[in-house]
Amino acid sequence: MTQTDFTHDASATSWVEGAVGHPDFPVQNLPLGVFSVGDSPPRGGIAIGDYILDLPAVAMLMEDPAEDAALTANAPVLNALFAGGRATITALRQAVFGLLTDESNRAKVEPHLHRAADCKLHLPFFIHDYTDFYTGIHHAMNIGSLFRPDNPLLPNYKYVPIGYHGRSSSIRASGVDVKRPTGQTKPAEDGGMPGFGPSTRLDYELEMAIWVGQGNELGEPISIGDAEQHIAGISILNDWSARDLQAWEYQPLGPFLAKNFHSSVSPWVVTMDALVPFRTAQMPRPEGDPAPLPYLLDEGDQAHGAFGITMEVLITTPKMREAGDAPHRLSRGPMTAMYWTAAQLLAHHTVGGCNLQPGDLLGTGTLTSGEEGGEGSLIELTEGGKKNITLPNGETRKFLENGDEVIMTAYAEKDGFARIGLGECRATIKG
Amino acid sequence: MTQTDFTHDASATSWVEGAVGHPDFPVQNLPLGVFSVGDSPPRGGIAIGDYILDLPAVAMLMEDPAEDAALTANAPVLNALFAGGRATITALRQAVFGLLTDESNRAKVEPHLHRAADCKLHLPFFIHDYTDFYTGIHHAMNIGSLFRPDNPLLPNYKYVPIGYHGRSSSIRASGVDVKRPTGQTKPAEDGGMPGFGPSTRLDYELEMAIWVGQGNELGEPISIGDAEQHIAGISILNDWSARDLQAWEYQPLGPFLAKNFHSSVSPWVVTMDALVPFRTAQMPRPEGDPAPLPYLLDEGDQAHGAFGITMEVLITTPKMREAGDAPHRLSRGPMTAMYWTAAQLLAHHTVGGCNLQPGDLLGTGTLTSGEEGGEGSLIELTEGGKKNITLPNGETRKFLENGDEVIMTAYAEKDGFARIGLGECRATIKG
Numbered sequence: 104m105t106q107t108d109f110t111h112d113a114s115a116t117s118w119v120e121g122a123v124g125h126p127d128f129p130v131q132n133l134p135l136g137v138f139s140v141g142d143s144p145p146r147g148g149i150a151i152g153d154y155i156l157d158l159p160a161v162a163m164l165m166e167d168p169a170e171d172a173a174l175t176a177n178a179p180v181l182n183a184l185f186a187g188g189r190a191t192i193t194a195l196r197q198a199v200f201g202l203l204t205d206e207s208n209r210a211k212v213e214p215h216l217h218r219a220a221d222c223k224l225h226l227p228f229f230i231h232d233y234t235d236f237y238t239g240i241h242h243a244m245n246i247g248s249l250f251r252p253d254n255p256l257l258p259n260y261k262y263v264p265i266g267y268h269g270r271s272s273s274i275r276a277s278g279v280d281v282k283r284p285t286g287q288t289k290p291a292e293d294g295g296m297p298g299f300g301p302s303t304r305l306d307y308e309l310e311m312a313i314w315v316g317q318g319n320e321l322g323e324p325i326s327i328g329d330a331e332q333h334i335a336g337i338s339i340l341n342d343w344s345a346r347d348l349q350a351w352e353y354q355p356l357g358p359f360l361a362k363n364f365h366s367s368v369s370p371w372v373v374t375m376d377a378l379v380p381f382r383t384a385q386m387p388r389p390e391g392d393p394a395p396l397p398y399l400l401d402e403g404d405q406a407h408g409a410f411g412i413t414m415e416v417l418i419t420t421p422k423m424r425e426a427g428d429a430p431h432r433l434s435r436g437p438m439t440a441m442y443w444t445a446a447q448l449l450a451h452h453t454v455g456g457c458n459l460q461p462g463d464l465l466g467t468g469t470l471t472s473g474e475e476g477g478e479g480s481l482i483e484l485t486e487g488g489k490k491n492i493t494l495p496n497g498e499t500r501k502f503l504e505n506g507d508e509v510i511m512t513a514y515a516e517k518d519g520f521a522r523i524g525l526g527e528c529r530a531t532i533k534g
Numbered sequence: 535m536t537q538t539d540f541t542h543d544a545s546a547t548s549w550v551e552g553a554v555g556h557p558d559f560p561v562q563n564l565p566l567g568v569f570s571v572g573d574s575p576p577r578g579g580i581a582i583g584d585y586i587l588d589l590p591a592v593a594m595l596m597e598d599p600a601e602d603a604a605l606t607a608n609a610p611v612l613n614a615l616f617a618g619g620r621a622t623i624t625a626l627r628q629a630v631f632g633l634l635t636d637e638s639n640r641a642k643v644e645p646h647l648h649r650a651a652d653c654k655l656h657l658p659f660f661i662h663d664y665t666d667f668y669t670g671i672h673h674a675m676n677i678g679s680l681f682r683p684d685n686p687l688l689p690n691y692k693y694v695p696i697g698y699h700g701r702s703s704s705i706r707a708s709g710v711d712v713k714r715p716t717g718q719t720k721p722a723e724d725g726g727m728p729g730f731g732p733s734t735r736l737d738y739e740l741e742m743a744i745w746v747g748q749g750n751e752l753g754e755p756i757s758i759g760d761a762e763q764h765i766a767g768i769s770i771l772n773d774w775s776a777r778d779l780q781a782w783e784y785q786p787l788g789p790f791l792a793k794n795f796h797s798s799v800s801p802w803v804v805t806m807d808a809l810v811p812f813r814t815a816q817m818p819r820p821e822g823d824p825a826p827l828p829y830l831l832d833e834g835d836q837a838h839g840a841f842g843i844t845m846e847v848l849i850t851t852p853k854m855r856e857a858g859d860a861p862h863r864l865s866r867g868p869m870t871a872m873y874w875t876a877a878q879l880l881a882h883h884t885v886g887g888c889n890l891q892p893g894d895l896l897g898t899g900t901l902t903s904g905e906e907g908g909e910g911s912l913i914e915l916t917e918g919g920k921k922n923i924t925l926p927n928g929e930t931r932k933f934l935e936n937g938d939e940v941i942m943t944a945y946a947e948k949d950g951f952a953r954i955g956l957g958e959c960r961a962t963i964k965g
Binding site (some may be wrong): 272396458 | 718727829886
């Protein structure tokens with residue numbers, strides 16, 4: 104958990120084939136997830152190169168507390184494992200690092216490695232509650248300009264980490280198709296009848312998923328200084344949005360059917376330990392912005408609370424896949440485009456007494472970088488559907504068509520450290 | 535499930551002491567809940583008079599499917615029982631009715647009756663997702679006038695059953711104290727700093743809880759005609775609200791910390807079967823209001839979809855309790871004050887593909903009757919905190935003080951039928 108954590112050593116190598124130099128999952132990463140092979144029950148695993156290590160199967164090769172942790176991973180979700188707290192995850196990660204770097208373990212461990220291509224990946228947690236924040240200030244400005252041209256950024260934005268409760272039941276792991284939602288849309292004229300039918304303005308939203316590890320009791324807030332200890336890790340979140348439904352329904356209580364038909368999340372939980380080398384200073388507040396209120400203020404958090412991670416959105420259309428074209432990148436931007444840090448989100452969420460539980464999912468909100476090419480949604484790229492995007496094969500898009508596949512990726516790079524990645528969050532639109 | 539259901543016979547009597555003429559729980563009601571006695575594990579029970587029948591303990595006195603249902607109630611929550619569908623609940627209810635009315639069963643059944651006063655009541659379901667609607671049009675008008683004087687009822691209100699996702703983790707059964715939340719409040723002047731501290735405008739909201747029985751698959755909406763079959767039953771919900779936090783945080787994505795610190799729900803699930811005699815016509819739409827869109831329109835639902843139930847809110851203060859004063863009634867009004875029926879709420883919630891699951895909780899929103907004395911919240915009774923309420927002992931209130939206890943009750947009365955009640959939802963404010 105410090106800069107001297109031996110798992111961050113860029114020169115460390117794993118004996119697992121293809122792990123060295125793997126763009127996402129070298130031995131310096133070791134993200135946790137839930138996998139199954141064939142008809143076997145889903146259970147906890149760790150990604151290493153193009154393989155998945157079966158955690159419960161290698162438990163007896165470790166010592167407590169790592170052994171106990173690996174046995175706790177013998178479950179269809181990782182809630183109990185992460186409820187054990189950060190020290191447990193650290194012990195497990197360091198033990199696995201040892202197994203995968205020391206050649207002498209190879210004979211015992213190798214039988215418990217599965218090719219990722221042969222596995223099915225599941226949601227890593229049972230998600231009781233899902234909260235979506237709105238930390239991307241550039242996104243908030245862009246969306247605000249479309250929905251409220253005269254008043255894009257509301258007066259509370261720079262004080263309150265704005266968030267709302269989302270729908271847990273419709274969250275699915277990467278790879279599950281997304282059915283285009285149906286609903287009401289704004290009447291064409293004042294006093295006319297609303298429209299009704301499949302959404303014609305279906306969009307993605309590029310977000311980071313923050314997973315809660317240890318929770319808190321009802322009525323007992325988590326302080327900003329303690330908040331990091333309650334974070335299990337991060338993944339990529341695509342909070343699909345039906346913009347036409349949203350525009351009609353969202354006042355006064357926020358988005359509902361525009362969001363609750365599906366959310367997709369990448370299956371690997373990249374741990375806070377793996378991310379230590381890539382923590383960086385919070386986005387500087389623009390000149391004249393107020394300082395965070397005391398319950399959101401922490402020197403260490405302001406200095407190191409952000410994630411130095413690059414995110415990307417890519418698309419393939421049915422025609423592109425037929426022609427064998429590579430996915431086309433729609434945007435790329437830094438995860439530091441957050442007005443609030445993850446710790447600030449936890450501190451705010453609980454300050455009134457609300458209890459978080461292990462496996463709760465906090466979305467950051469759409470992360471738009473503020474620079475050309477860093478838009479985190481189509482509604483921003485197409486200026487509210489007024490402008491076409493032209494793909495390399497000449498096809499155009501304003502919003503998503505049936506058959507389109509959206510692929511989100513994220514990775515961290517820094518001199519002196521091995522690059523690590525979050526993997527992919529991908530899904531295809533069905534009519 | 536029809537008017538000839540023998541469990542609705544007003545002349546039926548139970549051998550259980552005090553059950554005949556019980557204001558809430560005569561044998562014609564038989565609501566389900568989860569109880570425990572001393573250190574025994576929580577399990578399913580049925581309220582009869584001032585007693586609770588231990589369902590698993592009497593399972594062997596019934597025949598399938600009732601026996602199987604009673605065994606399924608041998609669990610800390612009733613999700614699995616209600617997931618079995620309405621026919622299962624009907625069979626169980628009718629078998630229990632037989633046990634409790636036929637004197638010949640007394641010797642075998644009586645040992646499995648526990649005095650309610652000796653029992654602890656728990657949340658009846660594991661609540662994965664909680665949705666709160668806004669069906670009380672009088673409440674919407676009143677609140678709208680306070681938050682948006684120029685625009686109280688937004689143009690979507692009469693087309694879209696407005697709702698938003700709430701927080702599941704902080705829902706507690708009746709009787710659990712409510713800790714006053716802390717949070718940010720609106721700056722006193724434009725450009726000033728927000729306030730921060732314990733809420734000074736803490737309020738209750740009188741709502742009905744609609745419990746989901748059988749769910750639906752993601753992407754497969756529930757039609758308005760089928761919706762009633764997916765409802766397990768109803769309870770009373772108090773959706774506590776911090777009005778000062780709400781006013782500052784709620785735009786643009788809806789209420790968050792203003793609501794997520796606690797919600798209280800009464801422990802007894804009054805089944806759809808018990809409610810059959812009290813179903814009534816939907817509130818007539820005011821002249822000139824649009825008809826519901828086709829996916830929300832069903833002749834049977836418009837004719838019988840509402841609940842002929844009266845709800846009440848009472849308060850006691852520490853001084854009143856010290857003096858032995860009776861609770862003071864703050865309001866009374868009909869549950870028919872809903873612009874949308876329960877079936878319309880389910881049809882709307884799922885029309886975009888969102889999946890409901892057994893035990894999901896749908897709140898109706900605050901039910902204000904539209905007549906003097908029928909206000910469902912203090913912010914309405916005190917006109918936004920401008921006016922005092924004077925209690926019988928001379929104390930005054932604008933919002934809730936520490937030590938105040940709020941008690942909500944509800945009951946259904948109709949000529950030719952036994953009165954039934956929902957029991958109580960009560961909780962005390964702690965500082």
